[in-house]
Amino acid sequence: MGSIAFSEGSSSDIVGERLSRCGQDDLIRGLTAVVTHLHQVVRDVRPSAGQWRAAVDFLTEVGHAADERRQEWVLLSDLLGVTALVEEINSQRPKGATPNTPRGPFYRADAPRLPLGADICLDGKGEPLGVSGQIRDLDGQPIGGATIETWQANPQGFYENQQPDLQPEFNLRGVFQTGADGRFAWRTVKPAGYRVPDDGPVGQLLGRIGYPLRRPAHLHFLVRAAGFDTVTTQVYDPADPDVHEDAIFGVKPELIGDFRPHRDPGGCHLWSLEFDFVLVRTRPGNRRTGDDTTCMQKL
Template sequence: MTTDFSAETATAAVVDSFARASDPRLRELLSGLVRHLHDFVREVEPTRAEWEQAIAFLTATGQKCDDTRQEFIMLSDVLGVSMLVEEVNDRKEAAATDSTVLGPFHMVASPPRALGDSIDLTGSGEPCLVTGRVVSVDGTPLPGATLDVWQADDHGFYDVQQPDEQPRGNGRGLFTADAEGRFWFRSCVPSPYPIPTDGPVGALLAATGRHPYRPAHVHFIVTAEGHRPVTTHIFVAGSDYLESDAVFAVRESLVQEFTQVDAPERAAACGLPNPFRQARFDIVLQPEPSRSSN
């Protein structure tokens, strides 16, 4: 390291300090971070007061995190970083289902449920049936695929946000696809909702004139043996905020119709009132790359 630390020598000195890191990827990540962060400081020339405010903002962001809320994920989301990470990692075959953000509310384990069960434990929303198949890119069904599903209620709140009003596990379910890769479950049609605005991220959005709303959606994490897992959503066609999602997560391929179905016998067989809404979402997983033996 140099003792002659200046605006001209700062970056090289800090990057050099990581030269003996035993993990080459860690060295690459930290060196890149320092270069870009130093370039940012040189470009915008923050005052000491502004830098102290930035540190206070990050401190408050950390202090807002707990077992059921992750403010740093929301910060990453509203800055578009979460989706950018998805983009640079989503090098997939064209047929595979698009990925999107995890979001800040996948904080508890989803309860295992049987195919056809309802994840809407309060029954206050518009009933719907979600169906689909999990297949490989060549169309081969993936029996036994697991689907971790979660969504907000019809008022736009996740169970962890209202522990005194919603039963634990409301809007959540862990399903196993059948022998033909099929899955189906009952729920309520989700509604648009604002991400929480009572913390630093909400203050950031307000200060920049941005709204906090997300379009209506259902989350999925889908896994199957020998295939890459996918974290994705389905978005309700026609929902507000599809063009201005606060976390930039909408992909056209994930927008699905929740069609009204008027079929009394089918409704009765599914345990739903008639009429009801139905969405179909087929999920295509990409095989893991084969490992050639030496």
């Protein structure tokens, strides 16, 4: 007696009150916010019962398309800008520091450790690219002993773990450690941009409405150093035609690389990229940034 009847106007309040009786931790507060906004979306869109079942069927298909090699939920988060928004909220840094971008689904924590100067292209296919730079702090001081991981697509726009039968194991990925001068260098090949997977429910839905689904050419980096915030980021090729409309909203002015063409003594065409990473010292009580096991993973 005396309880509010469930109705269109009271629905989120009633569910929210029921959740509040379970406690007040972060999970419950998050669920309450989701309920509030989801119920408002339903009130705004006013789907029929059939349309709502179709939406549930779509989400079911997304779940079925998620496995250890492919994460369709993460693709949905990425393409709707949610992943980028989470990064913005959790990795705010002062001017001059290297910004974060989404890690993507193709990261592998078991990539091999390699000596500086190694070649991470294991099949010899593509235009040679020399990558070098320095890891330093905001005062310009080098950070020795920092770890830098890299992974990238090949010249056809595919990562090694997308093509386990076509590319060598660990192709175009490696882990390096800087010397006392904070510098790093390795050899690779110039990556290509690509269309995000569109053979699953997310790509099919967004492709049907003409939503942008291409990513510009880029290299992934994950930089760690004791006492500093971890940086997970990407460096982009400014010559790629899709650099101004990245499907996952990762491109920032600070992350545009300078890919320079050269010719070796034999006349062969090659490229170089020099890029410095600027890290911020971790402050007590700061959220972890860029080093959490991310649930935001395509590209």
